[in-house]
Amino acid sequence: MIKIIQCLAVCLVLCLSVSTGFSQVLPPPSNVTAMDTPNDDGSSITIKWDAAPEDSGISGYQILRRLAGGGLEEVGGILPAGTTTYVDSTIEKGNAYAYIVRAVSATEATVESEETAPVSGSGEWFHTGKIPLLVAMLLFSAAIVWNIYDARSGKEIFVRRIPGLEAVDEAIGRATEMGRSILYSLGLGRVEEVPTIASMTILGQVARRTADYETPLRVPCRDPIVMNVVREVVRTAYLDEGRPDVYNEENVFFLTESQFAYAAGVDGIMVREKPAAVFLQGQFFAESLILAETGNSIGAIQIAGTDSEHQLPFFIAACDYTLIGEELYAASAYLSREPMLLGSLRGQDWGKLFIFGIIVLGVVLELAGVNWITTLLQRVS
Amino acid sequence: MKRQVPLILCFAFGIVMILTQFSPHSFSQGIYEEVISWTLIISPFALVLATATLIQTHVARIQRRTDHWQYSFVVFVGLITMVVIGVPFGPQHQAFEWLYTNIQVPMDATMFSLLAFFIASAAFRAFRARTFEASLLLITALIVMMGNVPVGDLIWNTVLGWLPLEDGASKARQWILNNPNLSARRGIILGVSLGVISQSIRIILGIERSYLGGGD
Numbered sequence: 001m002i003k004i005i006q007c008l009a010v011c012l013v014l015c016l017s018v019s020t021g022f023s024q025v026l027p028p029p030s031n032v033t034a035m036d037t038p039n040d041d042g043s044s045i046t047i048k049w050d051a052a053p054e055d056s057g058i059s060g061y062q063i064l065r066r067l068a069g070g071g072l073e074e075v076g077g078i079l080p081a082g083t084t085t086y087v088d089s090t091i092e093k094g095n096a097y098a099y100i101v102r103a104v105s106a107t108e109a110t111v112e113s114e115e116t117a118p119v120s121g122s123g124e125w126f127h128t129g130k131i132p133l134l135v136a137m138l139l140f141s142a143a144i145v146w147n148i149y150d151a152r153s154g155k156e157i158f159v160r161r162i163p164g165l166e167a168v169d170e171a172i173g174r175a176t177e178m179g180r181s182i183l184y185s186l187g188l189g190r191v192e193e194v195p196t197i198a199s200m201t202i203l204g205q206v207a208r209r210t211a212d213y214e215t216p217l218r219v220p221c222r223d224p225i226v227m228n229v230v231r232e233v234v235r236t237a238y239l240d241e242g243r244p245d246v247y248n249e250e251n252v253f254f255l256t257e258s259q260f261a262y263a264a265g266v267d268g269i270m271v272r273e274k275p276a277a278v279f280l281q282g283q284f285f286a287e288s289l290i291l292a293e294t295g296n297s298i299g300a301i302q303i304a305g306t307d308s309e310h311q312l313p314f315f316i317a318a319c320d321y322t323l324i325g326e327e328l329y330a331a332s333a334y335l336s337r338e339p340m341l342l343g344s345l346r347g348q349d350w351g352k353l354f355i356f357g358i359i360v361l362g363v364v365l366e367l368a369g370v371n372w373i374t375t376l377l378q379r380v381s
Numbered sequence: 382m383k384r385q386v387p388l389i390l391c392f393a394f395g396i397v398m399i400l401t402q403f404s405p406h407s408f409s410q411g412i413y414e415e416v417i418s419w420t421l422i423i424s425p426f427a428l429v430l431a432t433a434t435l436i437q438t439h440v441a442r443i444q445r446r447t448d449h450w451q452y453s454f455v456v457f458v459g460l461i462t463m464v465v466i467g468v469p470f471g472p473q474h475q476a477f478e479w480l481y482t483n484i485q486v487p488m489d490a491t492m493f494s495l496l497a498f499f500i501a502s503a504a505f506r507a508f509r510a511r512t513f514e515a516s517l518l519l520i521t522a523l524i525v526m527m528g529n530v531p532v533g534d535l536i537w538n539t540v541l542g543w544l545p546l547e548d549g550a551s552k553a554r555q556w557i558l559n560n561p562n563l564s565a566r567r568g569i570i571l572g573v574s575l576g577v578i579s580q581s582i583r584i585i586l587g588i589e590r591s592y593l594g595g596g597d
Contacts, residue, residue, distance in 0.1 A: 041407040093407075123406040130403050140575070144582050192420065194577045197584065201591040224431030225423060229592060253438045254431040258485070260492035272448055286496060293499040307573040309566045317507040318499075325569040329576030332589060340588050348579040355571060 027056050029101040029113040037087055042123035044089040047099050049113065051084050062102040062110075063088065067095055068118055078104065096120040132376065139354075144347030151343025159342060164303050164321035165334045168202075171301045172209045175276035181216035182206070183275040185266055185291065187306070188259060189283030191225045194329075195307050199282035200226075200233050201332035202305070206279060207237035214246050220255040220269060222262045227254045263287035267294040280304040280319070281328065284311045292318035305331070388587040395585035435460075521557060528554020 029049040037044040052058045060078040063086050067073075075088055091097055096118035103111050151157060175182045184203055189196035203219070210217040217234065221227035231252045238247035255265040267290065270278065278295040280288070280302065288304075288311040295302045296318050304315035305323030315322045323331060326348070333341035362373040394416065401413040439453035466477045510516040527533035533550035541549060583589035 039405055041405050041410055043407075123408070125404050125406045125409070127403055127405050134403055137578070140578060141582055144579055145586070148583075148586075148588060194580050197589075197592050198580055201589065204591040224427035224434075227434065228427065228430060232593075233591065250438060250441060254434045258489065260489040261485075264488075264492050286493065289499045289503060290492065290495055293503055296503075307576070309569045309573075312569070314503065317503040326572035326576035329573075329580045332591060341583065344579050344583050344588070348575050351575045351578075352572065355575075 026058055026103050026105050026109055026111040027052060028111045029061065029103050032099065032101045032113040032116055034097070034099045034116040034119045036119060036121050039124055039127045039129050040121075042093050042121040043091065044087050045091055045097060045099075045119055045121055047086045047088065047101065047116070049084055049101050051082065052103065056103075057105045058103045059106045060104045061086075062104060064100040064102055064112070066098045066100075066115070068098075072100065091121055093121060129379075132379070140347075140351045143350040143354075144344050147343040147347035147350070148340050149343070151339040151346070154339065157339065157342040157346055159330075159334060159345060162323070162327050162330065162334055164305065164323045164327065165331055167301070167303055167321045168206060168335065169209065171277035171279075171303055172206065172213060172215060174301055176213040176215045178276045180276035181218050181273055182210060182277045182279070183266070183269060183273075183295075183300075184217060184219045184279040185282070186219070186221065186226060186230065187280065187282030187284040188222050188262065188287070189226070190223050191229055193283055195283040196223075196226060198328050198331065199305075200230060202279070202281050202328075202335065203230065204233045204237050205332070205335040207234045208241050211238040211241035211243040211246055214243070216248075217251055218269065218273070218275065219252040220262070220266055221253065222255060222257060222259075224254055224257075227252060259285065259287055260290075263290045266291055270294050270298055270300070274298050275300055278302045280306075280315065281323070281331075282306065284308060284315075289314040289318060295319070384590070384593060387593055388590065392585055392587060395581070432460075524550070525554045525557055528552075528557075 029052070032047065032049040034045055034047045036042070037046045047063060049061075058081050060081055061083055062074055062078060063076050064072045065075055065088065075090060076086055079086060088097070088099075097120070098118045099116045101113045103113075172182060184206060186196055186199045186203070189199070191197075207217055209215075219230055219234065221230060231249060234252055235244075235247055235249070238244050256262050269275075270291075271294065275298075278291075278300045280291055280295070281304070284291070284306050285308070288306070288308075292302060292304060292315055302319035303321045303323070304319040305328040306312060306315065307325050307328055309325065312322065312324055316324075330345055330348075333345050358373065358377075362377070365371065365373055397412065398416065401409045404410075435456070439456050442450045442453045463477070463480065466474060466480070470477065472478075504522070508515065508519040508522060510519050527536065527550040533554075534548040537550040538547060546552065580589065584592070
C-alpha cells in the first residue's frame, strides 16, 4: 500500500513538473533579420526581431554570431526582454556574419531562432538621414552667396546700428587722449575656432585705428598659433595705414596656455598699466567675469563680445558695451563697410527670417493638430 | 602668390571638410581624422615659438628695468625648474607632480575662487533698481536665488502658505529657467549658428581674409 502511495506521489510530481515545463516553453524569436547598418562606415550590422508577447516567459536575449565556416560566439551579453534590435559594432570589415537570437527565460531555459543569411558591413558614401540638413545648408549658403554677389552691384545695404561697434572709435579716441594703451584679449579660443577668427577681424580694424592715432595696442595671447597670426594681422594693419614704424612686435605676446594663469596675467597687465580701453572679443569661459570686473575696477571703457551665451550675462553686467552672439560675426562687415561683407549679413538675416517663419508655421500647425514640421525637425536633430 | 596659395588651400580644405560631414564612409572619415591630426604637428613648433617669445619678452623687461621687472625672474625660475625636472624624468615624476599639485593647482583654484567675489560686485551693480529693466532683473534674480536654496521653499510655504501653490519658489525658478531664459538662450544660439555658417562661407570663399593678415 505504501509503495502504491509512493508511486502515485512520484507520478503526481512528474506530471506536475512536465505540465509546468510544457506551460513555460519559450517561443523562439521570430522574423530575425540581419542587415548592414545604414548610414555608417560599414563597421556594424543591425539585427532585428519581432517583440515577444508579454506572457511568453522571456527574460532576455542573447545574440550569437557565426563567421563563415566558424563556430558560434556570443556578442553583447544579455539584452533586456523588451529589446527588438541590436547593433553589432564589433565586426571586422569585409567578413560576413550569420546571426542567431537566443531567447532566455528566468529559469535559464533557452530557445534559438533560425540562423540568418550571412551579412557583411559596407560603408555608405552619403548619409541619407542628413538630406534635410544638406538642403537647409545649401539654401542658406545660396542666400548668403547670392547676397554677397548682389552687393557688388553697389546697392545700398542697411545695417542696424550696433552700439558696441559704434563705440570702438570712442574707446580708441579716449585711450589716445589719455595717453594710455589699449588692451585687446582674444580669449581662450584656438586659431581654428570661428569666434577667434571673428575676433582677429575686429582686431585688424582696431589696429588700423591705433596705427593712425599712434596708440599702443597690447595683445596678450593664450595660444601660440593665435599669437603668430595676430602678429601678422596687426603688422599688416599698420603697414596698410602707412605706419610700420609705430608697430611693435613685442606688444603682441604669448602669456600662458593655462586658463586662470592667463586671467591672472591679463588682470596684472590691467592693474599695472591701466589701459584706457579694454577689448574682450572671442571665446571666453569662467575667466570672463574675472577679466571684465578687473577692467571695470580700473575705469577702462570696455567692449566685450562672445558667442558663448553662458558668459554674455557677465559681460553685460561688467562691460560698457557687449556684442551679443552673432554681432561678433557681423563686426568685420560693420567696421569695414565692405559691400560684399555687408551682403553676407543680409543673407544671414534671410536665414533668420526663414527660421522665424518655420517656428511660427510650426506653432500654428501644432495648434491645429498637424505635427509634420515638428516630426521633421525632430528627425533632423 | 603669398595670399593665393592659402586662399586656395582654405577653399579646398573647407569644401572637403564639409563633405566629410555628410559621408560616413571610412574613406571620408579617414580624411577628416587625418586632417584634424595635422594640427598636432603644428602645435609643437608653435610652442617652441611661444617659449622663445616668452623668454624674449621677459629678458627685455629685465634689461629695460620696466615696472615690476623683478617678477620676470620668477617666470624664469618656474620655467627652468619645470623643464629641468620634466624633460629628463617625465611628467609622471614625483617631483614634477608635487610641483603641479602644490603650486599650479592651488594658484589656479585661487584665481577661480575670486570669481565668487566678482560675481557679487557685478550683481550688485546689475541689480540696482534704477530702471524698469533693472528692477525686473532684480526681481527675477531674487526668485531664481530663492528657488536655488533649500530654504527658499520653506520660506515660500511659511510666508505664502495661503497660496494654492506648494514649493512655489523652486517651481517659479524652474519656470523662469525653462521659459523666458531658455527662449532667449535659444534665440542667441540660433543667431550664433547662422553667424558661424555665414563667417565660414566668407572664409571658404576668400571674402573674409583678414585672418591672413589683411583685407586685400
